[in-house]
Amino acid sequence: MKAPPVTERGRRTRAAIVTAAAELMHRHGLAGPSIDDVLAASGTGKSQLYHYFDSRQDLAAAVLYHQFDRVMESQPALHDPACADLRAWRDQVLAAHRDSGYGTCPLGAFVGQVDDEPELRSILAELFDRWAGSLAGLVMRARDDGRVRSDIYPDDAGGMLLAALEGGTILAHLHRQSAPLERSLDSAIVALTAKDASIVHSQSD
Amino acid sequence: MKAPPVTERGRRTRAAIVTAAAELMHRHGLAGPSIDDVLAASGTGKSQLYHYFDSRQDLAAAVLYHQFDRVMESQPALHDPACADLRAWRDQVLAAHRDSGYGTCPLGAFVGQVDDEPELRSILAELFDRWAGSLAGLVMRARDDGRVRSDIYPDDAGGMLLAALEGGTILAHLHRQSAPLERSLDSAIVALTAKDASIVHSQSD
């Protein structure tokens, strides 16, 4: 990790590189774009990139953080302490997915592409944990509000909702339509609210 | 697509190449291993590979079909006309996942890595459709058996179960444990069986 930029000009340069790299890596895989591709897309030069990043992998790490921020911004329900509505979150997820042109998940797309690089793998796992944690917070608020069954464990439910989002996004991307994601999310919410269900609340291991 | 091998020796050679390529591409991404990596892992030579495949992409296509066959073999419940039990399928999925060392899905891992190659993309979409179709068949048998609600649309439910599998597999892989997959599958099944639910059976678009 090199020192962050200290001037405005430097911040713009670094941001241009990360934004372009994130876009390309999201679309073509973490290992897809070459350094030269990133430079061309960002309108910068090689010396600029290596001024802010030690290596290609260092750049990839910055991309992961950048993608996490994008996801969090697109799901404000997760950070609104006044929001206890799972369907509001559902709507935000669907809207973001539509806006992205039915793309893959900005973070989920990288799972399975970081197994060779422990550094990146641990960053990605950490980001997913934070995401699932925020989701668990929302579930807890919904539970306290009486909108999901009271025997639900928020942590387990958060992971389950995240799984529904990831799986639904994959199928929706393959078919280039949002229906699979919609059904996946709706079913997951049903499982948390149906009164005669009795599975989701198994204790964590 | 080159001609398939006609001798036993040729069949063994081709199979060794595809098997090694499948293993490597599953683990490191479709674009991960170089041709030379595949050759080293399969104990074959370059002239042998190009004798059976036109190009790297042609090899990748063969890998997709190979992975599909592996998945189908690991889920016999899908093809057993006597099986109407979603939980039997669930158990087979979990067993296969454990056996793989909590790996990513043999097919799902490639979604988002084929967007640049329309040929591969259409193959993968086709294979997923076949998978979802088999799953819909199982749901239909379960419905006729009275094991899921009668207002369920098997096609929609099949996609939903597949989404739960894919998403659960992703999280399970990240955490190197099967609990997330287990909860995801169980919740999906609950959504199909809970008597007071009312969402999953929305008509397809």
Place this chain on the structure above:
DNA sequence: CTGTGACTGTACTATTTAGTACAGTAGAGG
């Protein structure tokens, strides 16, 4: 002004890559 450190442009290297050329060898059918 002016020096200093942040930032940038350009040329280069060593390696790896997909794919080709071509001369072979193996082994089944005649």
Place this chain on the structure above:
DNA sequence: CCTCTACTGTACTAAATAGTACAGTCACAG
């Protein structure tokens, strides 16, 4: 035994790749 085709070994090429070297330019503090 012979021959013909399937199959294989080895050497090569042209392009792309991550990363380095180094000489600059910019803008603000003194």
